[in-house]
Structures are given as structure tokens and as C-alpha cells.
Amino acid sequence: MRLFVSEGAPGNLPVLAAAGRVRGRAELLISTVGPEECMVPFLTRPKVPVLQLDSGNYLFSTSSICRYFFLLSGWEQDDLTNQWLEWEATELQPALSAALYCLVVQGKKGEDVLGPVRRALTHIDHSLSRQNCPFLAGETESLADIVLWGALYPLLQDPAYLPEELGALHSWFQTLSTQEPCQRAAETVLKQQGVLALRPYLQKQPQPSPPDESAVTNEPEEEELATLSEEEIAMAVTAWENGLESLPPLRPRQNPVLPVAGERNVLITSALPYVNNVPHLGNIIGCVLSADVFARYSRLRQWNTLYLCGTDEYGTATETKAMEEGLTPQEICDKYHVIHADIYRWFNISFDIFGRTTTPQQTKITQDIFQRLLTRGFVLRDTVEQLRCEHCARFLADRFVEGVCPFCGYEEARGDQCDKCGKLINAIELKKPQCKVCRSCPVVKSSQHLFLDLPKLEKRLEEWLGKTLPGSDWTPNARFIIRSWLRDGLKPRCITRDLKWGTPVPLEGFEDKVFYVWFDATIGYLSITANYTDQWERWWKNPEQVDLYQFMAKDNVPFHGLVFPCSALGTEDNYTLVSHLIATEYLNYEDGKFSKSRGVGVFGDMAQDTGIPADIWRFYLLYIRPEGQDSAFSWADMLLKNNSELLNNLGNFINRAGMFVSKFFGGYVPEMVLTPDDQRLLAHVTLELRHYHQLLEKVRIRDALRSILTISRHGNQYIQVNEPWKRIKGNEADRQRAGTVTGLAVNIAALLSVMLQPYMPTVSTTIQDQLQLPRPACSILLTNFLCTLPAGHQIGTVSPLFQKLENDQIESLKQRFGGGQAKVSPKPEVVETVTTAGPQQIQVLMDEVTKQGNTVRELKAQKADKNQIAAEVAKLLELKKQLALAEGKPLETSKGKKKK
Amino acid sequence: MAAAAELALLEKSLGLSKRNKYSARGDRQIPVLQTNNGPSLTGLTTIAAHLVKQANKEYLLGSTAEEKAIVQQWLEYRVTQVDKHSNKDDIRTLLKDLNAYLEDKVYLTGYNFTLADILLYYGLHRFISIFIGVKLTTELP
Numbered sequence A: 001m002r003l004f005v006s007e008g009a010p011g012n013l014p015v016l017a018a019a020g021r022v023r024g025r026a027e028l029l030i031s032t033v034g035p036e037e038c039m040v041p042f043l044t045r046p047k048v049p050v051l052q053l054d055s056g057n058y059l060f061s062t063s064s065i066c067r068y069f070f071l072l073s074g075w076e077q078d079d080l081t082n083q084w085l086e087w088e089a090t091e092l093q094p095a096l097s098a099a100l101y102c103l104v105v106q107g108k109k110g111e112d113v114l115g116p117v118r119r120a121l122t123h124i125d126h127s128l129s130r131q132n133c134p135f136l137a138g139e140t141e142s143l144a145d146i147v148l149w150g151a152l153y154p155l156l157q158d159p160a161y162l163p164e165e166l167g168a169l170h171s172w173f174q175t176l177s178t179q180e181p182c183q184r185a186a187e188t189v190l191k192q193q194g195v196l197a198l199r200p201y202l203q204k205q206p207q208p209s210p211p212d213e214s215a216v217t218n219e220p221e222e223e224e225l226a227t228l229s230e231e232e233i234a235m236a237v238t239a240w241e242n243g244l245e246s247l248p249p250l251r252p253r254q255n256p257v258l259p260v261a262g263e264r265n266v267l268i269t270s271a272l273p274y275v276n277n278v279p280h281l282g283n284i285i286g287c288v289l290s291a292d293v294f295a296r297y298s299r300l301r302q303w304n305t306l307y308l309c310g311t312d313e314y315g316t317a318t319e320t321k322a323m324e325e326g327l328t329p330q331e332i333c334d335k336y337h338v339i340h341a342d343i344y345r346w347f348n349i350s351f352d353i354f355g356r357t358t359t360p361q362q363t364k365i366t367q368d369i370f371q372r373l374l375t376r377g378f379v380l381r382d383t384v385e386q387l388r389c390e391h392c393a394r395f396l397a398d399r400f401v402e403g404v405c406p407f408c409g410y411e412e413a414r415g416d417q418c419d420k421c422g423k424l425i426n427a428i429e430l431k432k433p434q435c436k437v438c439r440s441c442p443v444v445k446s447s448q449h450l451f452l453d454l455p456k457l458e459k460r461l462e463e464w465l466g467k468t469l470p471g472s473d474w475t476p477n478a479r480f481i482i483r484s485w486l487r488d489g490l491k492p493r494c495i496t497r498d499l500k501w502g503t504p505v506p507l508e509g510f511e512d513k514v515f516y517v518w519f520d521a522t523i524g525y526l527s528i529t530a531n532y533t534d535q536w537e538r539w540w541k542n543p544e545q546v547d548l549y550q551f552m553a554k555d556n557v558p559f560h561g562l563v564f565p566c567s568a569l570g571t572e573d574n575y576t577l578v579s580h581l582i583a584t585e586y587l588n589y590e591d592g593k594f595s596k597s598r599g600v601g602v603f604g605d606m607a608q609d610t611g612i613p614a615d616i617w618r619f620y621l622l623y624i625r626p627e628g629q630d631s632a633f634s635w636a637d638m639l640l641k642n643n644s645e646l647l648n649n650l651g652n653f654i655n656r657a658g659m660f661v662s663k664f665f666g667g668y669v670p671e672m673v674l675t676p677d678d679q680r681l682l683a684h685v686t687l688e689l690r691h692y693h694q695l696l697e698k699v700r701i702r703d704a705l706r707s708i709l710t711i712s713r714h715g716n717q718y719i720q721v722n723e724p725w726k727r728i729k730g731n732e733a734d735r736q737r738a739g740t741v742t743g744l745a746v747n748i749a750a751l752l753s754v755m756l757q758p759y760m761p762t763v764s765t766t767i768q769d770q771l772q773l774p775r776p777a778c779s780i781l782l783t784n785f786l787c788t789l790p791a792g793h794q795i796g797t798v799s800p801l802f803q804k805l806e807n808d809q810i811e812s813l814k815q816r817f818g819g820g821q822a823k824v825s826p827k828p829e830v831v832e833t834v835t836t837a838g839p840q841q842i843q844v845l846m847d848e849v850t851k852q853g854n855t856v857r858e859l860k861a862q863k864a865d866k867n868q869i870a871a872e873v874a875k876l877l878e879l880k881k882q883l884a885l886a887e888g889k890p891l892e893t894s895k896g897k898k899k900k
Numbered sequence B: 001m002a003a004a005a006e007l008a009l010l011e012k013s014l015g016l017s018k019r020n021k022y023s024a025r026g027d028r029q030i031p032v033l034q035t036n037n038g039p040s041l042t043g044l045t046t047i048a049a050h051l052v053k054q055a056n057k058e059y060l061l062g063s064t065a066e067e068k069a070i071v072q073q074w075l076e077y078r079v080t081q082v083d084k085h086s087n088k089d090d091i092r093t094l095l096k097d098l099n100a101y102l103e104d105k106v107y108l109t110g111y112n113f114t115l116a117d118i119l120l121y122y123g124l125h126r127f128i129s130i131f132i133g134v135k136l137t138t139e140l141p
Helices: A013-023 A062-072 A080-106 A111-131 A143-156 A167-177 A180-190 A192-202 A228-247 A281-298 A316-325 A330-344 A360-375 A454-468 A476-488 A524-532 A555-570 A604-610 A614-623 A636-664 A675-698 A701-722 A732-753 A761-769 A776-781 A807-816 A829-831 A839-861 A865-888 A891-898 B003-014 B044-054 B063-083 B090-102 B115-128
Strands: A002-005 A029-032 A050-052 A265-270 A305-310 A353-356 A379-387 A401-402 A431-435 A443-453 A548-555 A580-584 A587-589 A631-633 B022-023 B030-031
Touching: A002 A013, A013 A143, A013 A180, A050 A062, A062 A401, A062 B063, A062 B090, A080 A111, A080 A143, A080 A192, A080 A316, A080 B044, A080 B063, A111 A143, A111 A167, A111 A476, A143 A167, A143 A180, A143 A192, A167 A180, A167 A839, A180 A192, A265 A281, A265 A524, A281 A305, A281 A548, A281 A580, A281 A587, A281 A604, A281 A614, A281 A701, A305 A330, A305 A524, A305 A732, A316 A330, A330 A353, A330 A604, A360 A524, A360 A555, A379 A891, A379 B030, A443 A555, A454 A476, A454 A555, A476 A555, A476 A580, A524 A732, A548 A555, A555 A580, A555 A701, A587 B003, A604 A614, A636 A675, A636 A732, A636 A761, A636 A807, A675 A701, A675 A732, A675 B090, A807 B030, A807 B115, A839 A865, B003 B022, B003 B030, B003 B044, B003 B115, B044 B063, B044 B115, B063 B115, B090 B115
Parallel strands: A002 A029, A265 A305, A265 A548, A305 A353, A548 A580, A587 A631
Antiparallel strands: A002 A050, A379 A443, A401 A431, B022 B030
């Protein structure tokens, strides 16, 4: 037989690694062919590696070639290997090709590369660690290992793309990479050039289409049903029988909450939302709601918990907003702070404090930190040249300037980047700059600024990270972001701005400057705590006793994981630093992004007008929490999850369990005589409960929610199989059986009500009221499943918990919140009547132009239908025309540009 | 055809009396089979091969090493190429390639009918109504 390979084809790796298997069994010739040669007569497109068999037939699938080599050596096929290979072909390969193309052909780095494959890597890691075997299909290395290793090797041989928290994957990969056949294949294929050896081949390949749904899938991984040992079952039964007695006394809630020596003290923050934006669902799930679930869970564990947040109020954007609305910045902040507070109250966010950053405490603490950094030599001065609009009497932030691109002459280049040639621009280099607010020409003025000397603090930061990261629950994306910042080297960061609305800089010559958000926004947590209690330092200068969890979306990671720790370390004042940095990915809306300006997406204040209860919103947002990867909000999916998971699964089970107690046993929990099957169920529920705890301790909120639904599914099955409604009409033994099943089921319902508390607090309380669950059992969750509703306990009135969402209801909401209308641009006549459009309208149009530009580029890249492209280009030109009109420019500008 | 329906059809043609229940995972609705003794199985071709073994019809997975590899290759082809959401040109190419391959063959492995023929047939079913003109019937028993 003859194997055809091509230089740099990724498929060579597994094939060559597996080829050793046939040595001495069959003759194998290897020939190298060009990447575009068609070796298989019946395939239109070129494909390598290819194995031509002695029969004349061809194997053109990499895995099948490997499989054939293994089969020749006497190996037998099995289900698990088939499953891995099918997964490799359908899930891993699409993601991997996208990642390799990004890395090798497009030269991208970091998250662009790792993003598409992270889910697949995590899947392998989980499988390895769950089955407790060193290899994918058992105790010895086999076909599945070789195929997956070969696929992953080009990417993972660079340690930057082998996330260190995936320990099981790490050791599996290292083990295989050091084995002789793999090592040799790697040397032959990559020739010590690393992944770039694949370039000549990959360049010739069409760009892989992005792995379609997998990137935004809302389905978490499936967990497998575990096998139980006798001991596990016996322990579960003992714990159950101990019942309410094993609950510790309830911890009284103090005011103010302060750390207590010898206890677990958990300090939780969620990123401070910027005051002048109404938060959308993505913002809500990204920080406050995620942090709320953890705070509630932490309280259920009886940990001493303080959860705080507040509005971030200083900065340019507030000043601009104030100008627009004709209010003072303070008035803007007062107005929007209330809006925020109302939204979070509606979502039932259990803040201990919801404060704000515009307070005297903020000034005091920020200035103190600054002074300490200054005296210790961590602050630099430098002169910065900036554009200043004399008419508006202020320095212009990059996004408030526009002019002619110094590189390509494009007339509408932005202050930081040219949309036409894509080059980065320093705002002062713009030709004919214009203030976007008043259209007058700004002048270059030099201005003194202060910089935080991050390079000087880098060593301390690394030391601290070295102590903090191992064994902590920092999310993978946060680790990755910090690691890549450190790899590129830290640079001094400007911490002052020429603004009025901010914390004043206490230094001579800086009287008309304020601190920049990079420096003082994260200090907000401290000042907010200081406004709550004068003993705030017991939380914030107490790293030995306090465990700090900070929740945010991933764009906020550098502030929290790097800049603030550097400032705090520089002060030498023993600040409490983040122990667990929990960053989410992004939530999209249907197929696009949330956009306030285009009216697309659901914003916090609108959720309450939908008639859908807050707990349903919480449930769905947590169910699709962008944990480990981006996810998407979809109305249709929300309807589906509400009707299937809440109504048919959870609600149905809890309601049935309660109804049986009322209907068949007069509202009193019946005697329970556990059979071995019941004991097995107890142990399964206990196991799932443990799993829930393990996940939430690691802040894997979305996955833990699944455990709740799994238990309820077990419960439904249990009722279905045992049919208490039939047995209750039978003989003595049957009636006793009906009693046991009902009693066990209603106790599972009670357990679920507590597990549900972090996710759906109102529903949780409703269930507990219906079941009359004893007080301590409502507020404490142990790791064992206890009988909290013993025989003879009287329950209350049971009623349904959830309502069905109807199709037309969801359709009309979908219409209302857009997505569909976004593409309809306003008619030009309308724009013409607006003589001077406000900066906001201009921004809207600019966004649309950018978006439409991207659409056109994408279509061209996909080589789409010409008419379709032409239609989209026409739309783009129309939008540009509107933009020119809105900005008060004569229409000729676009033509004049071409003449030059 | 949803994967679960396809697997049910396969069970029937394999003469399996005990019907399994399937759940579906993810947007692509990948079928999952919960087995009584052991972990669940995920994926259309994985489950299909499992069913064939359950029905004691291993010969449908191929008899020689070569046949076995070829069967698995076409099963992979089914889930990666045929099930891909392709445009018309891709489908045309796919049918053309298959036609060329089958020119001198009765079945995908040559002369023996296998699971690959069954699943490829199910997978292609939806195209055939669109592309009547392309010869595929050679594949059918």
C-alpha cells in the first residue's frame, strides 16, 4: 500500500504516528505530493493524506487510515473509540481548523485562536478526569488517543494554547507527546518550526467556515449516570435518617456584616455598572446576577458573606450625557443611579450594599492610595500632546475627534483608527481635525499627566499571582488575559485626565485634572464599603481572613487582575486582593449584539414590562450564562426552556409531589419504608447534590443549575415508575408503597427548593411556603440529602409554580425588542429635516456604516452571490450618504474625495 | 429526518425488538443513547454501530480490516460531509463524487451491503428529491 502525504498537512501527524503499527505486517510506501494534487480519482477536491490500498481502493479520511493501521495490528473496534472518533470528526475538527487557520494563516493570537477550541479542550479534560483513566478509551494508549493527539498537537505544542487549569488534558498530552512514534511524527511534520510548518499547506486551503452553532450553543455538557458503591448508599441512608437534627443552628445575620476570625469570610463584588447606560441582559448576567447567585449560595453555606456593588459615575461619558440632557453631571448620576437600583431590585439581587462612586470616601481613599504610590516612587510624570477644542473648552477624547487620515487621506478617520485603511492613528496626527460636538478645529496642546509605573511593579505582581493563581478559581479567560498582558510586558499607564467630573488629583500643577477610571474605578469597591461601615478596612485590609470573589465580564479583567493589584501592592498597605476572579464571556442577542442605539435587545428596565416574572428571567439567563464561551439569548429558546425545563420538569415534579401528599394523605407526609431502590435513589440524589456543591464552589453557576434539573428528572422518573396514584387504591402493601414514594418525592421537592434558592429566590420561597418547610431547613444547605419533612409533617396549600409561555406572546415580544427592524434604516428625508444631528444620532449612523461595511466584507469573503453583494453595497452607500447629511457635510464630499 | 427517527428505523430494519429511547443534545440535535449497563453513547454513527452489534449483525460493519476501515470512512463521510449544511454547489460535487466512486461498485465496500450503505442512503434521501437527475440508484439494494 502507498501513503500520499503533503508537506505541512495536519493529517500527517496522526497517520505517521499510527503507521508504526503496521511495521513488519505490511509494506508501506510513503510519497510526498503537492497540496493541490488530486490523488483520489473519484474525489473532485484534493485530499491528503490518502492511503491507496493494494486492492486499488482508497482511504481518504485521516481517522480511517489510522483505524486501518490499528486494525491490521490486531486491534478491535469498540463503542468508546467510535464515539471519540465521531466527536473528533464532527466537533473537534471544525473548531480546530478555524483555530489553526487564525493562528497560522491570519497570524492572530490569544483568544482569537483559543476561543473556538476551548469548549472542545474542556470536553476532553472533563472526560479524562471523570473516567479516571490515563487514556481516552482505557488504561492503554489506543486509536482514539493517537487521532486526537495528532489533531491537537500543532496547536497544543505551544504552551500558550494548553490552558494550565485543564490538568488532565495537560498530562494526557504530555504523556503521548513523549512517546516515540508520536515524537517522531511530530519531528517529521513540524520540522522544529512549530505550527508555522503547516503554513505552506494551510495557505492553499479555503478558509474554514466558523464552527457554526457550537460557539454559541446554550447546551451544557451532559453528565453521565454514575455507578454507586454499597458504602455510598449506606452513608446516604444514614444521613437521610438523621434528618433535621443534623442541621447546625442558624447564623444570625448581622448589620453591618464584618469578618469574623475563624470563619470563612467571603467578600463578593460585581463590576460597577457605568451610570449613564441602562444595563442590558448581557450586563446583568455578566456581573450582578452571577455574583448574586454566588452570594446567595455562600449564605446558604453559612459563610459570612458581604456582597456589594454600585454605580461607577465619574468620567467623560457622564459629562457628555449631562451636556446632551441639559443637566449637571451630578444630576445625571442621581437620575441614573436610581434607575440602576430599581432594575436590580426587580431582578431580586441581594446586595448588602448598592452604593456609588461619587462620594467623599472615594476621594479620600483614592487620594490616599495615590499619595502612598507617589511617595514610594511608583508614579511618573510625562507630557502628552492632546487635541483641545477651544470652543468647547476641553481636551477631546479620541472618540470626539475626526479628520483626514494621515496615511490614506480618508476624510472621516476617527481619532484612534481609520475605518478605510484600518491603521491606528494618534489623534494629533489627524489632518484637518474636527471636534465632533461643535465641528470647530481643535488645537494641539501639551498637557502634563501622571502615569502608574507598572513595569516597576511587575515583579511584585508576578510574585502575588504566583501565590494566588494555583488552586484558585480564576476563570480560564481571566488567567489567559493576564498571562498575555504579562507576556507582552507592562507599560506605564496614564492615570489622569483633563476633565472636571472625577476625583481631583492632589498634586500641585494638577488642579484641573482628575483621576482616570483605570486608576480609581476599582477603588469604588473600597469607598462603597467605607460608606457602609467605618470599619471597612476589616474587609479590605485583611487578606489573611477574607476571600475576595470579583465578578465581571472579560473586558474588565485587566483593571481587576492587574492594575488595581499593582496599585494596591505599590502602597505597601496590606490590601485584600482578588482571590477568585470570575469573568464571563459575552452574551449575544439572537444572532447579533445588544445595541441601545439601534434599539436591539432587552434592557433591564424593559424586562419587567414583558409580564414575564423576574425569576423566569433569572433562570433563563443563568441557564445560558456565557460560562467558558459566548452564548446567545433567544426568545424561542427561552420559551422552550420555560416550557420544558421549568413547567414540564421542575414544576411538574414539585407540584405532583405536593399534590399527592394533599390528595392521598390529607396534607400529612406519610410513613416511609425505604426499599433498596429508594435507597439507591437517595444515593443518586446525594451524589447530584455533591456535584452541585462542587460546581458552585468553583463558581460554575450554569453547570450547577443543571444538577437541580437532573434531580428533578430523577424525581419525575421515580414517580412515573412507581405510580403512587394507582397503588393508593391497592392493598395494604401497595398503600404503604404509595406512602413511601410520596414521602420521598416531597422530600426531594424540599431539597430542590433550597438548591433553587440562589437561582430563583421567589419560586424557592413559594415552594417552601407550600411545603411549610421548617425554618432552618430553608436557609441552610448541607452536602447531604436530609429528610426535612418527616412523617406526620403537615404541608400547606399546593398550587402550580410556573406558567406556560405561548408562541404568539413570545413572537410579539420578539417583534417589540427588535433584531428584525435593525436593518431598516431611517429614510433620508427624515435625516434631512434634522439640520444638525446630535452626536448620538451620528453615532448610530456610524455604527450602522461599520456594521454594514462588515456585512459587505463578509459576503465578499464568502464569495456570495453578486446581486446580493451589490444590494448590500447599495445599502452601505445609502448609509454613508445619510451619515454625511447628519454630520452637516455637503453631499459632494464623497465625490470630491475620488478626484483628489 | 431527525436522528432519533433514523435510529428507530435502523432498529426496525435490524430486527431489534426492544426499542431504545433517544435524547438529543445541542443545536445540532446529536442523538444520545442511555444504556442500562454503562455510560451513555453519543453520536449517530457510534450508536448505529452499537445497535448493529446488539443485533448480532457485525458483518454489517465489514468483515476484513479493509472493509471495516472503509465502512467507518463512509460513516464519517455521512456525518461530516452529507450532514453539513451545504450550498447547492457542494451538494452537486458530493453527488458527483459519490457517483464516480460507485461507478464500478454495487455497494460502498464493493460487493457487501453494510451499515455505511444504510446510513448514507438515509442521509442522501433529502437531496434526491432535489437532484433527480443524478444517478444514485446503483447504491440501493
